[in-house]
Amino acid sequence: MAETETHLGEWDGDEFNGWRFIPYGVEEEEDVPHEQVKVWVARSQPRDKDTGAIAFDISFEYAQWKDHRVSILALMDLEDNSFPYEEVTEALNDWIEKAKRFPHTRRNCLCCWKRATKGKVLCQGCHTKFGEVIYAD
Numbered sequence: 281m282a283e284t285e286t287h288l289g290e291w292d293g294d295e296f297n298g299w300r301f302i303p304y305g306v307e308e309e310e311d312v313p314h315e316q317v318k319v320w321v322a323r324s325q326p327r328d329k330d331t332g333a334i335a336f337d338i339s340f341e342y343a344q345w346k347d348h349r350v351s352i353l354a355l356m357d358l359e360d361n362s363f364p365y366e367e368v369t370e371a372l373n374d375w376i377e378k379a380k381r382f383p384h385t386r387r388n389c390l391c392c393w394k395r396a397t398k399g400k401v402l403c404q405g406c407h408t409k410f411g412e413v414i415y416a417d
């Protein structure tokens with residue numbers, strides 16, 4: 281039995297019926313469609329051809345796993361200063377880390393075609409607009 285998951289529910293059963301894990305709050309969550317999503321992160325991310333912003337190929341289960349190319353600008357939650365997918369956040373942190381480590385490498389801004397500021401992943405203009413969400417933890 282997974283001890284670490286006991287906060288998510290409880291084990292129920294006996295030696296005759298077998299044990300099963302009953303998650304808490306299942307009834308409330310039943311109305312919410314559980315959407316399966318895959319985010320593809322590549323070494324070289326594609327860019328949106330209009331804005332120049334980095335894009336992610338995302339597949340959704342409800343759409344038969346068809347790939348959708350989604351610009352990073354569309355993924356930003358500016359109210360929450362976050363991204364909806366863990367993979368996107370991880371990729372961002374990775375790029376931020378690399379930019380810090382290799383500040384002299386020429387790189388383009390994640391959100392447009394311009395050059396990024398030294399040691400940063402954004403240009404000056406985009407940093408003003410998106411710095412908070414991009415550099416949020």
Ligand SMILES: [Zn+2]
Pocket residue numbers: 389390391392393394402403404405406407
């Ligand atoms: Zn920019």
